[in-house]
Amino acid sequence: MVLSRILIWVLAALAMGLIGCQSDTEWYGKDIRGLMPDLEFELLNAEAQTVTQVDSSGKINLLFFGFTYCPDICPTTLAQLAAAIRSLPESMQQQVQVLFVSVDPERDSGERLRQYAGAFGAQFVGLTGSQDQLQALTRRYRVTYGYGERDANGDYNVSHSSAVFAFDKAGSVRLLLREDLTPAQIAADLQKISTE
Amino acid sequence: MTDSTPLMVTFFIPWEFSWLIFGCIWAAIILFVRGLRQGVEPGFGRSLAFFLGVLLMYLVTQTHFDYWSQYMFFVHRGQHLVLHHLAPFLIALSAPGTVLAAGMPKIIKRWFARQTKLRQLLTKAYRFVQQPFLASLLFVGLIAFWLTPEIHFDAMLSERLYWIMNWSMALDGLLFWWLMLADTRDRITPQLSYGVRMLLLAAIMLPQIIIGARLAFSKQVVFDVYAVCGRAWPISPLADQQLGGLITWIPAAMMSVVAALILLRRLLHSQSNPSPAN
Numbered sequence: 001m002v003l004s005r006i007l008i009w010v011l012a013a014l015a016m017g018l019i020g021c022q023s024d025t026e027w028y029g030k031d032i033r034g035l036m037p038d039l040e041f042e043l044l045n046a047e048a049q050t051v052t053q054v055d056s057s058g059k060i061n062l063l064f065f066g067f068t069y070c071p072d073i074c075p076t077t078l079a080q081l082a083a084a085i086r087s088l089p090e091s092m093q094q095q096v097q098v099l100f101v102s103v104d105p106e107r108d109s110g111e112r113l114r115q116y117a118g119a120f121g122a123q124f125v126g127l128t129g130s131q132d133q134l135q136a137l138t139r140r141y142r143v144t145y146g147y148g149e150r151d152a153n154g155d156y157n158v159s160h161s162s163a164v165f166a167f168d169k170a171g172s173v174r175l176l177l178r179e180d181l182t183p184a185q186i187a188a189d190l191q192k193i194s195t196e
Numbered sequence: 197m198t199d200s201t202p203l204m205v206t207f208f209i210p211w212e213f214s215w216l217i218f219g220c221i222w223a224a225i226i227l228f229v230r231g232l233r234q235g236v237e238p239g240f241g242r243s244l245a246f247f248l249g250v251l252l253m254y255l256v257t258q259t260h261f262d263y264w265s266q267y268m269f270f271v272h273r274g275q276h277l278v279l280h281h282l283a284p285f286l287i288a289l290s291a292p293g294t295v296l297a298a299g300m301p302k303i304i305k306r307w308f309a310r311q312t313k314l315r316q317l318l319t320k321a322y323r324f325v326q327q328p329f330l331a332s333l334l335f336v337g338l339i340a341f342w343l344t345p346e347i348h349f350d351a352m353l354s355e356r357l358y359w360i361m362n363w364s365m366a367l368d369g370l371l372f373w374w375l376m377l378a379d380t381r382d383r384i385t386p387q388l389s390y391g392v393r394m395l396l397l398a399a400i401m402l403p404q405i406i407i408g409a410r411l412a413f414s415k416q417v418v419f420d421v422y423a424v425c426g427r428a429w430p431i432s433p434l435a436d437q438q439l440g441g442l443i444t445w446i447p448a449a450m451m452s453v454v455a456a457l458i459l460l461r462r463l464l465h466s467q468s469n470p471s472p473a474n
Contacts, residue, residue, distance in 0.1 A: 034354075065426070144427070163424040179423075
């Protein structure tokens, strides 16, 4: 029957397409070329000056969303990135930059942001922005954040993305690094991006 | 932290506006209203079911509900419950074929009447996917396919895949419920006997119960994409997954029961007035 032959071809094409999308075996992170857009942002640095992707060009950028009051995910992830960067050859360490974007601008003002990011290493840049700027960027990378109820002390929890997005020196999107990666695995991926 | 726009207004702003959805929804409404004005009388109940089904499809895809669906697993399951089960069920129940055909502009009707080849091909393709086994396999297979962890991850990450996923669910929902609820006025859809329909409705229940219950009882987070992308508000990942599992399991399986009851009523009705039964 002609139709069943067509159906088989369609299914075969779909299967090939899916296999094609998942050819990320050689990376520890997840290859997200084609799934996500390249690096582009407009945010505020700790000095409340506007910065864009142009200010970060020429480096391997690791984009991460969080907040400085974060009890678990942020310090763990940032410490792992720091360990990964420290294990790289000295010359390469300068080529990596971590963009830590706080999605809690109300509490994460300039000085606090600078100290927090700086504590992880010279490669860590603390950024934040207005709600509009933050929403534009999180939307671009299809991630989100939200605020919990305030407790008696006025503290609140913040839900945010646990992913690190890696971009090569040209600002092209490359990898999504999940939280279960070890520093050695992250370092191996970074080295691979840099030597390409 | 909160912007000044009232919640009701923000709710109705589409999170990701789609011309295709917008166009399809309006085309469906306009065709139906035109059909009613041409004198086709489907009755109040059928009209209500049609508009409710279309409205539900719109609400879960073109409002802030879509945002929650992208960043909360259980809301996503709710979105698919509407797209794959509830809304297509209502639309198929309203059997809108005659009304929509009457509402079609004359130019298109005349053009379509001349395309014998195209009509034959479409009918053939339609009947092919509406074979009982294939239709139920597609219905359950699509649920399982998009809930495969790696595929689910990509679908929630990529805007294009996300919309392919939602369209495939809505279209397959329409196909399946149309096949289940088709009555004798429908001359194109294969007329399955009541027995076969009941059997298929029961057959699709079991895999849905297994998929849903496995998620509801799992002690591990199967879909990490919601942690990777962040949740719409802070909630325990396991609670999110359990709720999602329950939605995949109970109301989804209940739709089979509702459909079976409707068919049973039709069967009894056809036995008491035996004229047009199949």
